Amino acid sequence: MTIAGKYEVVIGLEVHAQLQTASKLFSGDSASFGASPNTHISPITMGHPGVLPRTNRKAIEYAVKMGLACHCEIEEDNYFARKNYFYPDLPKGYQVTQHTTPVCKGGYVTINTPTGKKNIQLNRIHLEEDAGKSIHDLDENYTCIDLNRAGVPLIEIVTEPVLQSSEEAWQYVTVLRKLVKWIGVCDGNMEEGSLRCDANISIRLQGEKKLGTRVEVKNLNSIRNVKKAIDYEVERMIAIVESGGTIIQQTRSFDAGNDTTFALRDKEEANDYRYFADPDLPPFHLTKDFIKTMQVSLPSLPEQLATQYQQEFGLSEYDAAQLCDEKATADYFESVTHFCKNYKAVANWMLGPIREYLNGNNFSFDQLSLHPEVLAELIKLVEEGQLNFSVASSRILPSLINGKRSPLQVAEEMDLLQVSDSTELEIWVNEAIRSMPDKVAEYKKGKKNLIGLFVGEVKKISKGKADPRSVKTLLEQKLDENTII
Amino acid sequence: MELTDEMIDDLAHLARLRFSGEERISVKKDLQKMISFVEKLQEIDTTGVKPLLHMSDTVNILREDEVQGSISREDALLNAPVKDEQFFMVPKVIKK
Numbered sequence: 001m002t003i004a005g006k007y008e009v010v011i012g013l014e015v016h017a018q019l020q021t022a023s024k025l026f027s028g029d030s031a032s033f034g035a036s037p038n039t040h041i042s043p044i045t046m047g048h049p050g051v052l053p054r055t056n057r058k059a060i061e062y063a064v065k066m067g068l069a070c071h072c073e074i075e076e077d078n079y080f081a082r083k084n085y086f087y088p089d090l091p092k093g094y095q096v097t098q099h100t101t102p103v104c105k106g107g108y109v110t111i112n113t114p115t116g117k118k119n120i121q122l123n124r125i126h127l128e129e130d131a132g133k134s135i136h137d138l139d140e141n142y143t144c145i146d147l148n149r150a151g152v153p154l155i156e157i158v159t160e161p162v163l164q165s166s167e168e169a170w171q172y173v174t175v176l177r178k179l180v181k182w183i184g185v186c187d188g189n190m191e192e193g194s195l196r197c198d199a200n201i202s203i204r205l206q207g208e209k210k211l212g213t214r215v216e217v218k219n220l221n222s223i224r225n226v227k228k229a230i231d232y233e234v235e236r237m238i239a240i241v242e243s244g245g246t247i248i249q250q251t252r253s254f255d256a257g258n259d260t261t262f263a264l265r266d267k268e269e270a271n272d273y274r275y276f277a278d279p280d281l282p283p284f285h286l287t288k289d290f291i292k293t294m295q296v297s298l299p300s301l302p303e304q305l306a307t308q309y310q311q312e313f314g315l316s317e318y319d320a321a322q323l324c325d326e327k328a329t330a331d332y333f334e335s336v337t338h339f340c341k342n343y344k345a346v347a348n349w350m351l352g353p354i355r356e357y358l359n360g361n362n363f364s365f366d367q368l369s370l371h372p373e374v375l376a377e378l379i380k381l382v383e384e385g386q387l388n389f390s391v392a393s394s395r396i397l398p399s400l401i402n403g404k405r406s407p408l409q410v411a412e413e414m415d416l417l418q419v420s421d422s423t424e425l426e427i428w429v430n431e432a433i434r435s436m437p438d439k440v441a442e443y444k445k446g447k448k449n450l451i452g453l454f455v456g457e458v459k460k461i462s463k464g465k466a467d468p469r470s471v472k473t474l475l476e477q478k479l480d481e482n483t484i485i
Numbered sequence: 486m487e488l489t490d491e492m493i494d495d496l497a498h499l500a501r502l503r504f505s506g507e508e509r510i511s512v513k514k515d516l517q518k519m520i521s522f523v524e525k526l527q528e529i530d531t532t533g534v535k536p537l538l539h540m541s542d543t544v545n546i547l548r549e550d551e552v553q554g555s556i557s558r559e560d561a562l563l564n565a566p567v568k569d570e571q572f573f574m575v576p577k578v579i580k581k
Binding site: 021022023027028029030036037038039040041042043044046054055056057058059060079084086087088134135136138139141142143144145146147272274277279282283284285 | 495499501538539540541543544545546547548549550551552553554555556558561562567569571572573574575576577578579
């Protein structure tokens with residue numbers, strides 16, 4: 001057994017997701033990212049005395065939606081508490097949070113592992129406000145504080161310590177990120193900090209029941225870094241234990257410069273947050289009707305849709321999964337299916353030439369300027385043999401995107417419609433046969449698979465306009481006749 | 486409950502307060518009185534009584550998700566003891 005094989009890795013993740021609301025959790029300041037420092041602030045955000053914070057209805061809706069999407073139990077009686085500590089980017093001296101009384105309890109997120117699907121159990125999802133930003137490197141003597149982010153609504157999604165490898169953690173964050181974007185509660189942008197991840201990591205000997213001493217790695221700002229940080233940390237912990245040392249409980253940070261982690265705080269200071277119900281914020285009560293409304297407003301989730309696409313539309317597992325990778329993709333697919341029932345062809349077009357175009361322009365399907373009905377018409381022309389696929393995708397499609405004309409108009413104008421009219425075909429076919437007398441002889445001796453060569457030649461001569469099916473029939477007729485041309 | 490000097494120091498640290506020797510004696514006396522008062526309240530049998538978290542019965546005082554009520558940066562920075570054109574400035578909070 002390898003050394004690493006002796007140990008079992010136990011990981012719990014805390015993911016903070018910024019809710020996609022227009023305004024902050026308790027004030028009307030804009031919650032948008034990237035504004036000039038200290039312009040999205042008000043007396044409420046700055047924690048001035050005498051202010052009257054009020055809870056943003058949409059933030060509650062989003063938290064409940066996320067809970068329902070993760071199969072959580074929704075708490076009906078909710079209140080906010082103050083978590084008291086001092087830090088310059090926390091202007092009130094406390095953070096408003098549901099840390100101890102979460103709006104969503106339990107639940108799970110399903111991931112794919114090499115051994116099949118696995119449900120990652122959640123502990124809770126709760127609402128809280130974000131802190132401001134401390135900038136340490138702008139001024140030599142001072143830390144600069146920008147409060148634009150202070151008070152922006154977050155949900156914190158906390159797993160049980162059930163993830164068993166960095167790959168599972170990677171999968172989990174990937175699925176979670178897709179889910180928040182899918183249901184529209186968070187933009188999932190890890191670079192801008194809309195989605196942030198802290199990992200609690202420990203190791204123990206295989207078969208051991210007790211959890212090992214955990215280390216918390218903070219501020220993992222990309223899915224790749226989540227995996228790298230865990231890999232590094234597990235290696236570090238195993239090395240400590242193998243050399244007879246003891247792992248100490250620490251908060252560490254990931255250094256993306258060299259893929260290592262370093263200690264931020266040794267041994268947690270005895271934190272005493274003195275949580276108590278926030279007296280300025282009346283409790284909120286969620287009725288069963290409200291929860292039901294939220295449930296109904298949720299779109300079909302990616303996994304359900306992928307299954308449906310396979311069962312109802314006969315798509316492959318791979319195509320179905322690709323179409324359900326982003327909500328915009330699935331939405332576009334469905335709108336095309338209103339006009340075209342050849343589902344496989346729609347999938348092929350979307351995942352082939354259209355995605356190639358989108359990737360080349362860094363667009364997603366919601367930015368595609370091609371009406372679903374126009375795509376359906378184009379598919380129909382190919383189906384009917386009026387256009388061949390490669391001409392349709394390489395020459396017609398580009399002029400349809402952003403254009404105003406119909407596929408038929410474009411094909412006619414560019415003279416790309418396939419010809420199945422026998423007079424014209426016959427001329428091309430005769431020309432092809434005449435140009436390759438030796439091949440004709442071989443064919444007549446029984447090398448029937450040369451037919452493809454002739455079809456290809458006709459295609460070349462006709463510049464792709466000859467309908468290959470009619471060409472093949474005509475060629476066979478001519479070559480099988482005993483006449484010499 | 487008997488208050489110790491250590492407890493006073495812990496609480497003072499959490500509240501970022503510093504007491505001189507004399508102040509500490511008087512604060513300790515006051516705090517001891519408060520604790521005794523609460524201990525007196527604890528004599529009441531509250532079995533089956535829900536904790537009173539809020540003084541009023543109002544619930545669901547919510548707002549719509551609309552952007553409004555922000556103030557200008559100039560106004561926001563007006564009371565800051567140290568600032569520049571854009572930021573609140575505080576003593577360095579991390580060691581270099």
